[in-house]
Amino acid sequence: MQRSAPRLTRILACAAVPVMLVVAGCSSDSGDSGSGKTGSKDKAGASASATPSPSQTTKKVEPAKFAELPQACKSIAAKTTESLVPKAKTKNGTPAVSSDLASRGGCSWNGLADKGVKGSQYRWLDVSFYRYESDAALGSGQERAQENLAKELAKVQGTQGAKKLRTTTATGIGDEAKTVTYQLRKTDEDFVYGAVVARTGNVLVLLSYNGAGYAGAPTPSEKTIVDGAVKAAKEAVAAVAAANK
Template sequence: MQRSAPRTRLTRILACAAVPVMLVAAGCSSDSDDSGKTQGQGKDKTASSASATPSPSQSTKTVDPARFAKLPEVCKSISAKTTASLVPKAKTKNGTPAVSSDLTSRGGCSWNGLDDKGVKGSQYRWLDVSFYRYESDAALGSGQDRAHENLAKELAKVQETPGAKKLRTVTATGIGDEAKTVTYQLRKTDEDFAYTSILVRTGNVLVLLSYNGAGYAGADTPSEKTITNGAATAVKEAVAAVAAANK
């Protein structure tokens, strides 16, 4: 292994989650005859009466209202103290916001940097967080249900990470309404990276957080426990920020 790796190899890649698939529901209704039957002559009278029998009116579908109407300012959803601890030498201390065409529905922010410890090697860290908010819609379902469905889709994407080794998924407790933690290892830039992704649903909002790191120039790869504990601390702050933004 060389003394240090070129920093150009530590490129930042923030993947935007896919826009949820929109489901279209179609309904039909029929008008009923006030009289309940029509007048006919001879043999047609019975048939006419049957065809005029009113059909039940279709009830209007209702869904629960979305719990949260706003998203927090993403780059401030995790405290500066926490980001400084998790990414000691972040290139941008205040975070780099992700491009979004609608900040009321989606947003993201990331921090990354290399902490050079001289002869003891270097430590690289990357932290990113994304928020997705879903409205309630009679055709698509409640915001909470839509967030639940998309949590499953995002979890499947993480679990299918190309090249992931020792991947493990567990249910995370005490965070939001439901949460999953995924840990795995990935070989990149000739180094072993430790990854933890935590996916949380809080009401009608998804919070997706990823934290990873690697040792360079002879430094050890951070332990799974170190990365997972750091990710848990950050995601709890991000979930709390959603509630705070809607007070």
Template sequence: MQRSAPRLTRILACAAVPVMLVVAGCSSDSGDSGKPKAQEKTGASASATPSPSQTTKAVEPAKFAKLPQVCQSVSAKTTEVLVPKAKTKNGTPAVSSDLASRGGCSWNGLDDKGVKGSQYRWLDVSFYRYESDATLGSGQERAGQNLAKEVAKVEGTAGAKNLRTSVAAGIGDEAKAVTYQENKTGVNFVYTSIVARTGNVLVLLSYNGAGYSGAPTPTEKAITDGAVKAAKEAVASVAAANK
């Protein structure tokens, strides 16, 4: 009985300390291998941790490195047809702090036909270029994601009537066309917006028109056909600028 007293004393002492300490310091009779539990877990997790080379995802390089001169992305011949009597024949460039990543240009004018009324037209084109990024994805993927966002913005135009979205075939890698009408100060405007992606570049084009002083409202087909023609030229100018 005296021989077992030290063992009993030790058991009582262990019972008086916190549970976490019992595991670490009071298990000499449990038959452990002698290696601390914490070290065993650390070794297992370390061996399962992937190396930096395993976790880094390779992304596809951006297809296009630069943007075209935006006011020259649509030919002068086309802008003269789409926007007769444009205030600025060569277009008005949009202000941009980074022309390598974004730019825009617009044309607008009123073709006065006297007693037959007047026809107003407005054309706008913008470019956005996306770089490839290890965390955000390739430039092509980023442009595709933003295409959906830009289409949603157009679809959310306040006051839009008879809005319809369709696939615009034959324009870049993918494109959507949004057509609608909007009444401004008693005049009915017809709009067609095209959002197209070519590689890592997003092209946003809007074309609209209205008839004043008794002139007829332009047809949706005329406006859409004009927008499609200009969008194809704008998309083609991206590849031409990167040759």
């Protein structure tokens, strides 16, 4: 009876402890006749549970390549914007509103060049920058930029009312780039669009250039618009690297 009383006390104490603690502290008794293998299994189980699973360890991601964005309105040379947008309302460009210039920025130029009896030529140029940080949960900055390039490209390709839409791979613009050309009827005139969606490291560069002829002026050719868009896009991409030297 002297041995059974303490043993009973221990059993009752274990019954009041949560199940997970029972396994660790109350699975055996010195008065039992077992071989002790149960205790070994418990130790092995505890050791296995202590080893972190892949999902519990911190995922290492590639560091973001670029930490800075260029000043959007200075990312394209003045002589380029002057040639693409003659008679721009704001020569130095109109900056886009941004609450975080380290992550996003943009600028636009537009103007109407009056050619008298030959009509007028309207042009619009805009550029946007988006920078992505590396994040263990979301992926590297480069991967995030790649994902968003596909999304932005789809948006351009889905432009409502677009006609003669064509997408091609652009070479010599960052790490990867696509050019989208299309026509759009606005204000009773035919506009020709050239859009470039490009990625350089962890930065996405979106550039759009379009134009139309008014008062009898001819509609600009697709080549004129695309060549202008590509030239401006190359300068904008180069500005990203220059801002991070």
